[in-house]
Amino acid sequence: MGITNWKKALEKFIEHIGAVNSAHNDARVQFQGFQSQRQSVSHQLASHSHEMEVVYHIRLTAILDVTHFLLKQGLPFRGNDESSNSLNKGNFLELLDWYSLRNEEIWKIVNQNAPGNNQLTSPKIQKELANACATEIIRVIVDDIGDNYNSLMIDEA
Structure with a gap:
């Protein structure tokens, strides 16, 4: 037209x-x-995959920072409406947006700038990250206790 x-x-x-x-x-x-x-295909694939690996590492680190903060504060991850035009997308997505606005390097590689199948923001990924953090915390506690005797006192309140 x-x-x-x-x-x-x-x-x-x-x-x-x-x-x-x-x-x-x-x-x-x-x-x-x-x-x-002039560049060989293998060279292009190697350089492209290395760049993708670096970008993925930065994206994963930023998302783990957000996950760590929410878990440490005991805050929920999800919201009622997580669509892109929602005013409140939930703590995880809102905090990730806020974090990316304050760091230009992260802003370039998260949310809409990330490939569609590698944004790491789906509810399934959020649950897997929270479970991985819980598993790591349990492992550290068990390693700290070791073979010592311990007791747990529970109050009915």
């Missing part, structure tokens, strides 16, 4: 290009790879 209002052209171009995993961006990356055929 074309563009009739050139003041909104930039918005339309961004809409056309799409997100990180869009077909347009994939085609652009493949074309750039085609233009620089």
Whole structure:
């Protein structure tokens, strides 16, 4: 249909290009790879996988920081409406948004900037992170107790 209002052209171009995993961006990356055929495929895969590994590590560390904070404070993770246009997405997603706004490196790689299948924000991932933290805490307590005798006093209140 074309563009009739050139003041909104930039918005339309961004809409056309799409997100990180869009077909347009994939085609652009493949074309750039085609233009620089001097690099071997194995070199491109190795460098790309190393970059992905570093980005994943940073993303996972940020999400573990948020998880650690929520568990330490005894706060719930989930909210009633976790959609992207919700005003209160729950403690986990809101704290992750807040954390990413204060750190530019993290902002570049979390939420909408992360690949769709690697955002690490799904309810299942949240539960797995909380369970992993609980398992680690139990392991530390058991290692600390060791072979010593211990007792537990329980009050009916």
